[in-house]
Amino acid sequence: MTKFDEATQAIRVDETTYDVCLDDGYGIGGPLNGGYLTAVILRAAVDASPHEHPVSTSTQFLRSPAPGPAKVLLEPLKAGRTTAVTRATLVRDDVAYLDTLITTATLGDVAPDWTGEPPAAMPPLDDCRSLPAPKPESNMTLNARMDLRFDPPTIGWLNGEPTGRPESRAYFRLAEPQDPDPYVLALAVDCLPPVVFSAGARGWAPTVELTWHLRALPAPGWLTLYGSGRLIGDGWFDEDVEVWDSTGRLVAQCRQLARLGRG
């Protein structure tokens, strides 16, 4: 079992209750990464579903949980032949931290009827840039769990050269050997530095709402993440992330609405 599989484990207590343990290896500063927390919730929801895959997940980030034991509570809303819908809530001591609505279904392995093109050209992997190692006191423990290689201009903000628009593009894999699956995708869609950093913004950018759709099961190998945004203003921004797999297939779509940092 990989570290990621272990850190996202959900142990069935009864039909609607799962025990989980939030791992401090997925921290971004103080808080735990929202994609990691969503992956934990999805483990429980899929385990309890008659279907195999988390096809659509909407998450409201209510509060930021500290690492340690917690529970996922499930409320089945619909169980159909094609899809099931569940509300799943991450709770500790009767306080809700994340609230989600999840559609599960079973995806096949079929070629698309129609697909768009990747949203941007990516340079070869060898021409891409890693993030510098974070200072230990920054608590960016997540960085050591992922291997991210950025399209250089989209990480220019690190050296005071933002591109002037919200964007972030990178190749992604887990640092440990693990093929991507829907739970890795749940992490991948929320693991880029906020796209607004490329537009000159700074500081902690808390996600308010994040919805992502699993469009196909990813092939082994690197994933490519294409992050962009459409509007920054009034303290809010959107971040859209498409994930393509190593065979050139769109496997996940994500949009989050977040608050601009004050930093």
Place this chain on the structure above:
Amino acid sequence: MTKFDEATQAIRVDETTYDVCLDDGYGIGGPLNGGYLTAVILRAAVDASPHEHPVSTSTQFLRSPAPGPAKVLLEPLKAGRTTAVTRATLVRDDVAYLDTLITTATLGDVAPDWTGEPPAAMPPLDDCRSLPAPKPESNMTLNARMDLRFDPPTIGWLNGEPTGRPESRAYFRLAEPQDPDPYVLALAVDCLPPVVFSAGARGWAPTVELTWHLRALPAPGWLTLYGSGRLIGDGWFDEDVEVWDSTGRLVAQCRQLARLGRG
């Protein structure tokens, strides 16, 4: 009070219960339009919130309700200084039809820090095409409530000339005199014919999940709807709709995941 305001009214029974009456004037064939139903739910959620606007709404479409009396049940999840989060469910006789997670906040009237361009060029209004009047027996009552003027190629499928890719673009206003507001936007983001019709698909295309974000309060006048998709396959498709107002401002973003029709 306009017909739309009346049809979306939510009458407070107590802190967490609202009476509504689902209006048969917003039908698309048998079912009622999902954007209309979402607008009804939002009336209740915003009325009960300390904030003024429905900034983010995720809806799971569980079942299709018939017209008539129903209830919106609210479950407050968080009430913060900047945002409040509510779960709101449309129910009748203890059966849930739509389940939603809603963030409310109060938007200001400020210029964006950064904005993208409209996703496509639109021809002038006078060069656009209306839908033909539906046959009375089709129960497309919604069509009479809206004035939609399509970018002609994106409605070519009506005459057996689909463009070959998922797209739909149109100017929009209510048929009755009413300035757009967040509730009109809730309808607008889900009122286009499915974008897959332009890619050659046909038939009833039920929405599974729809998330939309209110990005700014719309100015009076026509709205412009830009619909597109990224992937069609395995029985699923996505539909992305951006709504721009008459001053050229992005006011709403929406993505839905839906099932392909079998028709």
